[in-house]
Amino acid sequence: MNAADHDAPVLIAYADRFGGSIRGVGELLDGPLAGAFGGVLLLPFFDQIDGADAGFDPVDHTAVDARLGTWNVLRVLAGRYRVTADLIVNHVSARSAPFLDWLARGDLSPFGAMFLTPAAVFGGPPSSDETAAIYRPRPTSPFTEFEFDDGSRRIVWTTFTDQQVDIDVEHELGWGYLTGILDRFAAAGVSTVRLDAVGYAIKRAGTSCFMLPETSAFIRRLADACHGRGMRAVSYTHLR
Numbered sequence: 001m002n003a004a005d006h007d008a009p010v011l012i013a014y015a016d017r018f019g020g021s022i023r024g025v026g027e028l029l030d031g032p033l034a035g036a037f038g039g040v041l042l043l044p045f046f047d048q049i050d051g052a053d054a055g056f057d058p059v060d061h062t063a064v065d066a067r068l069g070t071w072n073v074l075r076v077l078a079g080r081y082r083v084t085a086d087l088i089v090n091h092v093s094a095r096s097a098p099f100l101d102w103l104a105r106g107d108l109s110p111f112g113a114m115f116l117t118p119a120a121v122f123g124g125p126p127s128s129d130e131t132a133a134i135y136r137p138r139p140t141s142p143f144t145e146f147e148f149d150d151g152s153r154r155i156v157w158t159t160f161t162d163q164q165v166d167i168d169v170e171h172e173l174g175w176g177y178l179t180g181i182l183d184r185f186a187a188a189g190v191s192t193v194r195l196d197a198v199g200y201a202i203k204r205a206g207t208s209c210f211m212l213p214e215t216s217a218f219i220r221r222l223a224d225a226c227h228g229r230g231m232r233a234v235s236y237t238h239l240r
Helices: 022-030 069-076 097-108 120-121 128-133 174-188 213-226
Strands: 009-015 039-044 060-064 082-088 091-093 145-147 155-156 165-166 191-196 232-237
Touching: 009 022, 022 039, 022 069, 039 145, 039 191, 060 069, 060 174, 069 082, 091 097, 120 155, 155 165, 174 213, 191 213, 213 232
Parallel strands: 009 039, 039 082, 082 191, 191 232
Antiparallel strands: 091 165, 145 155
């Protein structure tokens, strides 16, 4: 099967659970599964794969978890099969270096504006009605209070879990974070980017904060950023 055939079936797999590593996935595609698939969607293979949400909470979205391989190994696989990778748009791990720097340095951190607070959306603490209107993918609160190293406390938007901190994707720091990941993908030969959790990325007061008109415009902007790097984009919008 020609890997350039975009109509060919695509395998969806976690590398650690199917093949044991990125190289192992390639060996299965070359061996027992030869001819069955033209590509593979590798579910999050970033550092680390065993966080709070099965890798969908990357500590470092630009690094491959060493237990699975390296970017060079992925590049070899991408030379034989179409590789799709997840761009986890909405959030990062609460253990990521930028967030930990913000907790440690507060307003002196260069990363503070990268993270979304409810005050940035509502102009202050949201009312109970405003909070109730937010569409939730999980039964927990959309906000989490974090303690900073100086003893102060701030409330941060955490759409999925209290270990997944939302990015302000409309700020230049948030946008730069996302495009930096796309640069890493393009260098490794990734052909398609799945925009994960993108439906929750844009928040506006007085709305459900889910799949707004502004979200559609943002998806188009992200897709254009992918296309400009020679990659296709697929929007992945899940309700739960």
